[in-house]
Amino acid sequence: MYAYSDFDRDFLRARVDEFRGQVERRLDGSLSEDEFKPLRLMNGLYLQLHAYMLRVAIPYGTLRSAQMRKLAEISQRWDRGYGHFTTRQNIQFNWPRLTDVPDMLDALAEVGMHAIQTSGNCIRNVTADHFAGAAAGEVEDPRLTAELIRQWSTDHPEFAYLPRKFKVAVTASDQDRAVIKLHDIGLRLRERDGEIGYQVVIGGGLGRTPFIGKEVRDWLPKRDLLAYLEAILRVYNLGGRRDNKFKARIKILVHETGLEELRAKIEAEFASGRRLLPDVSPEITAQIAQGFAPPAFRDDPVVPFSPGPAFRSFLDTNLHPHKRADHVSVTVSTKPIGGTPGDVTADQMHVLADLAEQFGYDELRISHEQNVILPHIHRNDLGAVYDALAQAGLATANIGLVSDIIACPGLDYCALATARSIPIAQQISTLFGDLDAQADIGPLKIKISGCINACGHHHVGHIGILGLDRAGVENYQLTLGGDGTETATLGARTGPGFAYDEIVPAVGRLIEAYLDLREDRSEPFLQTYRRVGIEPFKAVLYGERDAKAA
Amino acid sequence: MTQIVSKDGFVADPFAGVVRRSPDDHRPGAALRLGPDADIAALAPLIETASLIEIRFDSFADGRGFSLAGLIRRSGFSGHLRACGPLLVDQFRAALRAGFDDIELPDEIANRQPESQWRAVPFSGGYRERVFSA
Incomplete structure (x- = not known):
């Protein structure tokens, strides 16, 4: 796995010192609150409903055991003994004190971690x-690209005060598990005549205007990647709207300018810039490639075994095929029945770190589905x-099923939320508590956002739930x-919303209807x-008459 | 009043007394003052002959000037490039890396963020320079 170089480590230490200074300069009045805000945001520090929140970057979702243990230690020493994994493959601590934050950042830096560019109007942590x-x-490991972009975009002198935040995602497979079409820039590695390059997608996004x-570009040669990204970012930095923060994302620039005109601008900028931009240093390329060399996989012959029923259902649900037949990828659900999606305790983090160390070549991942x-x-x-995992309460066999819900923190934590998300997720999960029944319902993605900003990705849920505030009352669309x-595909709205105590029964009716409508068990919800x-x-949501009227 | 800050700290303005002109009023060899929405490509002939180029920042949060600096340097301009506006100590390093020679600060900022803070900014190289170093 990629190990930080001396340069990375020195940079992190300097950034922690800088932030310590910024906190002091805020306290002594050198910085106004308005000036301090973007600086703390670019160091991952939010002010939430009840407390500060520190969002720590987990670049492209990859962690070593020692890093997971450090997260556990930080949660116990400076927070409340748990952390929350997010849809951006990050972890959030919900209860730090401002004056402790520099020490937390110091602790993170000890294991090559940080909170840099996890917020603010800059290029965010790459997923x-x-x-x-x-x-x-896979064409190749997409983290080679993601790490190069991390290095290039970190502290980029030109792109730290963009019109709005900017998110980049990378996949290397025809099956897109990185949601690249809903990012400001989505990159898909592809191969053409033996050469590796990219498909480049721009202007995707969720939020209030999805x-x-x-x-x-359907083909961008690999060597041109950073020059092309610089061209996109420069066109956006100069042309993106700054008069209205709700219209400032690149998706609006694409929409208002039109793809053809914007592409012409990007290509012109790329053509001028590329001539002068040197190639990526071969040393950097080599260092990154070495960092992501596959581990020395064990060759032991696979011994057949006969699992008991609970283990059997875990195997059926939580495994993903590996490129080697003798290995698998195991997804550990952070969503026990009735639990808070994404929350993991310090003790559980230690168990996960131990397992990765003992059995998993020292590697862990965080998925955008919060697992x-x-x-x-x-x-x-x-x-x-x-x-x-079972002993630690981490063996819930529900990956991809109705209780594997994405939910934003919602009104329980977030200053922007207009409704609760977590209790809705917990109630749906409890309603379908029986894992056999969940397996019968089959693949189903429910995603819940507690406000229009759509952190819970509800627009791309097979069933999406959006919590709003209607005259002081929670209402769920x-x-x-x-x-x-x-x-x-963006989800289609069904019609009028539901009250807090009506929404879970409404979801129940949708699923009942699906079970009646499907041809057989092989037809999942989305296909039906x-x-x-x-x-x-x-019809099942509103009754026959209302459906015609709607 | 304003204060110039460069790598050497708070300094006197080497261009004191030089008349700044907008693009509409420009003449060869003069000092050119540009707004944050300047069209650098269209101004190429003026930029080539300017003795000083100033780029106005209306707010520290409006980062357009950093891209303008990049475009001006890329066009081959090797003269003096100045950022004018309420930039923060925390943006000093980026401003110099983006191609500016110095910043003209409003006194309100210079008073609140004294010279010692600007002098304390470390100027080690950044990731971007490292990624592209041959």
């Missing part, structure tokens, strides 16, 4: 496929891994048919929805 380097069918990203992944597990170790993969359309679902 990637959570099965990178483990799944079959857009599916549009292809700006933890052991990417490389030899099949012979599955029993030991399962037993340890439903969308159906959303999809964040290579067949990206695409076949029959929204009307039958509206």
Whole structure:
């Protein structure tokens, strides 16, 4: 795994010192609150409803055991003994004190971690496929690209005060597990005549005005990547709207300018810039490639075993095929029935770190679906891994099922939220508590956002739930048919929203309807929805008459 | 009043008394003052002959000037490039890396963020320079 160089370590130490100074300069009045705000945001520090919140970057979702242990230690020493994994493959601590934050950053820097550019109007932490380097069918490990972009974009002198935040995601597979079409820039590695390059998608995004990203280049040679990114960012920095923060993302620039005109500007800028931009240093390229060289996989012959029923259902649900037949990727659900999606305790973090160290080549991943992944597990170790997970309350067999819900922190934590998200997730999960029944319902992605900013990705949920505030009362709108993969689609609104105590029964009716409508168990919810359309679902939500009126 | 800050700290303005002109009023060899929405490509002939180019920042949070500096340097301009506006100590390093020679600060900022803070900024190289170093 990529290990930080002396340069990275020196940079992190300097950044922690700088932030310590910024806190002091805020306290002595050198910096006004307005001036301090973007500086603390670019160091991952938010002011939330009840306290500060520190968002720590987990670049492209990859962690070593020692880093996971450090997160556990930080949560115990300076927070409340747990952390929250997010849809951007980050971790958030919800209860730090401002004056402790520099010490927390120092502790993170000890293991090459930081909170840099996890917020603010800059290029954010780069995300990637959570099965990178483990799944079959990749052109190459997308983290090679993601790490290069991390280095290039960190502290970039030109792009720290953009019109708005800027998110980049990378995948290297035809199956898009990184949601690239809903990022400001989405990159998909592809191969052409033996050469590696990219498909480049721009202007995707969720939030209050969701857009599916549009292809700006179907082929970009690998060597041109950073020059092309600089061209996109420069055109956006100069041309993006700054008069209205709700219209400042690049998706609005794409929409208002038109793809063709914007592409012409980007290409012109790229043509002028590329001549003068040197190639990426071969040393950097080599160092990154070495950092992501595959581990020395064990070759032991696979020994067949007969699992008991609970272990069997875990194996059926939580495994993903590995590029090697004798290994698998194990997804650890952070969503026990009735739990808070994404929350993991310090003790659980230690268990995960131990398992990664003992059985998983020292690697862990965080997925944008808020789960933890052991990417490389030899099949012979599955029993030991399962037993340890079960003991720690981490063996819920629900990956991809109705209770594997994405939920934003919502009104329980977030200053922007207009409704609660977590209790809705907990109630849906409890309603379908029986894992056999969940397995019968099959693949179903429910995503919940507690406000229009859509951190819970509700637009791309098969069932999306958006919590709003209607005259001081929580109201939940439903969308159906959303999809964040290579067949990206925005969900369609069903009609009027539901009250807090009506929304979970409404979701129950949708699922009952699906079970009636599907041809058989092999037709998942999304496929049934695409076949029959929204009307039958509206009928069960609102009754026959309301459906016609709506 | 304003204060010039460069790598040497708070300094006297080497261009004191030089008349700044907007692009509409420009003449060869003069000092050129540009707004944050300047069209650098269209101004190429003026930029080539300017003795000093100033780029106005209306707010520290408006980063357009950093890209303008990049474009001006890329066009081959090797003269003096100045950022004018309420930039923060915390943006000093980026401003110099983006191609500015110095910053003209409003007194309000210079008083609140004294010279010692600007002099304390470390000027080690950044990631971007390292990624592209041959």
